[in-house]
Amino acid sequence: MVVLMRYMLGSITLALVVSAILVAPPVWPGKAAAAQEVQIVDIVAERFRFTPSEIRVKAGTRLAIRLRSEDTIHGFHLVGTDVDLDIPSRGGEAAVMFRPEAGRYTFECSRLCGAGHSYMRGVIIATD
Amino acid sequence: MRASILLHRYLLTQALLLCLITPPALAQDTQQRPAPPRTTVAGYMDLHFNKAEFEDGRIDFHRFVLLFSHSFTDRIRFVGELELEHALVEGLEEAGELELEQAYIDFLLTRGFNVRAGMMLMPIGIINERHEPPSYYGVERPFVDTFIVPSTWFEVGAGIHGEVGGGWRYRAFLTAPMNAAEFSADEGIREGRQKGANANLGRLAATGRVEYVGYPGLTIGASAWTGHSGFEFRPLFDVPVSLVEADARYSRGRVDLRGQFAQTWLGNVGRLNDILALRIGVNPNLGRSMRGFYTEAGYWILSGGDFGDVGTFVRYENFDTQFKMPDGYVGLPAFDRDAWVIGANYWPHPDIAVKVDYSILRSQSSVIEAPNSFNLGLGWWF
Numbered sequence: 001m002v003v004l005m006r007y008m009l010g011s012i013t014l015a016l017v018v019s020a021i022l023v024a025p026p027v028w029p030g031k032a033a034a035a036q037e038v039q040i041v042d043i044v045a046e047r048f049r050f051t052p053s054e055i056r057v058k059a060g061t062r063l064a065i066r067l068r069s070e071d072t073i074h075g076f077h078l079v080g081t082d083v084d085l086d087i088p089s090r091g092g093e094a095a096v097m098f099r100p101e102a103g104r105y106t107f108e109c110s111r112l113c114g115a116g117h118s119y120m121r122g123v124i125i126a127t128d
Numbered sequence: 129m130r131a132s133i134l135l136h137r138y139l140l141t142q143a144l145l146l147c148l149i150t151p152p153a154l155a156q157d158t159q160q161r162p163a164p165p166r167t168t169v170a171g172y173m174d175l176h177f178n179k180a181e182f183e184d185g186r187i188d189f190h191r192f193v194l195l196f197s198h199s200f201t202d203r204i205r206f207v208g209e210l211e212l213e214h215a216l217v218e219g220l221e222e223a224g225e226l227e228l229e230q231a232y233i234d235f236l237l238t239r240g241f242n243v244r245a246g247m248m249l250m251p252i253g254i255i256n257e258r259h260e261p262p263s264y265y266g267v268e269r270p271f272v273d274t275f276i277v278p279s280t281w282f283e284v285g286a287g288i289h290g291e292v293g294g295g296w297r298y299r300a301f302l303t304a305p306m307n308a309a310e311f312s313a314d315e316g317i318r319e320g321r322q323k324g325a326n327a328n329l330g331r332l333a334a335t336g337r338v339e340y341v342g343y344p345g346l347t348i349g350a351s352a353w354t355g356h357s358g359f360e361f362r363p364l365f366d367v368p369v370s371l372v373e374a375d376a377r378y379s380r381g382r383v384d385l386r387g388q389f390a391q392t393w394l395g396n397v398g399r400l401n402d403i404l405a406l407r408i409g410v411n412p413n414l415g416r417s418m419r420g421f422y423t424e425a426g427y428w429i430l431s432g433g434d435f436g437d438v439g440t441f442v443r444y445e446n447f448d449t450q451f452k453m454p455d456g457y458v459g460l461p462a463f464d465r466d467a468w469v470i471g472a473n474y475w476p477h478p479d480i481a482v483k484v485d486y487s488i489l490r491s492q493s494s495v496i497e498a499p500n501s502f503n504l505g506l507g508w509w510f
Contacts, residue, residue, distance in 0.1 A: 044344060047260065047263055051345075053295065053341070069478075071263060072262070079202045089477070106239060112168045112170040112195055113170070114195075114258065115209060115229075115249060115257055115260070118205065119289070
């Protein structure tokens with residue numbers, strides 16, 4: 001019985017650790033401090049803007065981006081990456097995790113949301 | 129043994145904590161890769177019932193609009209907007225119109241500098257670039273956005289746009305000019321739009337907008353348009369046209385506020401009136417300046433309920449298409465108008481609006497009465 005419990009406990013622990021490693025890839029020691037931080041960023045989408053449209057963070061910071069719409073369905077696409085999700089219409093929320101290395105990351109609305117859809121863009125600026 | 133259990137507990141706690149701060153929705157992998165080409169379709173519809181004083185009611189499928197977007201790459205995008213007005217096209221505008229309101233390519237170079245070419249919306253006023261029915265109060269668009277800013281105002285051209293940081297945006301386009309031969313005293317410059325239909329490009333018009341969107345819920349903008357519109361006349365003479373506009377919107381919580389001011393100036397109007405009188409047999413009595421403004425306040429009396437949201441609004445408008453007359457001409461009081469519009473929107477879904485309003489239109493004329501109207505509308509976006 002004890003052996004079985006130890007086996008189960010070990011399996012669960014192993015599964016959790018593996019999944020934790022998968023969703024949180026390792027970072028180099030120099031960036032460890034920044035990597036351990038999780039910064040929550042709230043972005044509001046509405047025709048035809050993101051607020052805020054400019055987000056400055058320290059490179060390696062784990063960004064929890066929470067997205068909310070004031071009107072219709074919008075999209076959140078991080079240009080150059082496969083991050084592309086719908087922001088539900090008013091009343092719903094979406095979220096995505098992103099850990100930028102140093103650089104500029106443009107995000108844009110990926111759901112055609114009206115005549116001024118093309119103006120819905122923003123940028124995440126990550127600096128060392 | 130005890131050390132092993134402690135290690136297990138430690139690892140389990142750490143893993144759970146990590147999972148808690150990284151819920152599944154946040155765990156999306158972010159790989160660097162170019163986006164594949166893709167095409168999307170959207171649109172909006174606008175059905176109106178209008179009952180003007182002293183007239184029978186009319187029902188009109190006012191707008192059936194389809195929008196298309198195709199991303200060739202992350203940096204090159206096509207956007208198109210095709211609009212059928214009044215449900216039927218018979219060749220005359222009164223029966224219906226099929227209009228290509230947008231068809232441009234955006235070259236998205238940097239955040240602050242992008243290039244656009246094709247058929248574009250003029251970046252002027254609140255409604256011209258933001259006219260999806262659920263996004264504004266009232267069945268009909270504001271009078272100022274019809275008679276002073278000729279929405280929907282679109283033209284062929286090219287230009288640049290971008291956001292320079294701190295919430296500041298700009299757009300600057302060169303386009304085909306307006307045709308002064310189509311101006312009128314009651315509708316101002318509205319019929320002068322060439323709409324990209326074999327448009328004269330003898331002298332380019334310029335338009336631009338500066339906009340601040342850095343504060344949540346607040347948009348403040350100023351726009352201008354200038355061009356030379358006398359190209360149709362022989363012998364050629366110049367009709368310079370300028371328009372300036374300023375607007376502000378604020379929406380937060382249950383409150384919606386907006387206001388807009390616009391004024392147009394025409395040059396050589398005396399001579400333009402004379403020449404048009406020879407062409408059409410009647411002096412059009414064009415003013416040398418047109419002006420309009422409105423303010424609107426809305427309040428959501430129901431918000432977040434299971435059956436949708438309800439907002440009420442009141443809007444005051446003042447507009448005069450003969451605000452200033454050229455020497456020797458007298459303006460007609462009938463064109464100096466103001467309006468109170470009061471009503472409500474019901475949104476059973478954020479993309480569907482059922483609208484009702486009553487419009488009290490007045491003019492300075494004691495002879496020609498401006499009719500009040502009761503309006504019902506159903507508009508949706510998909």
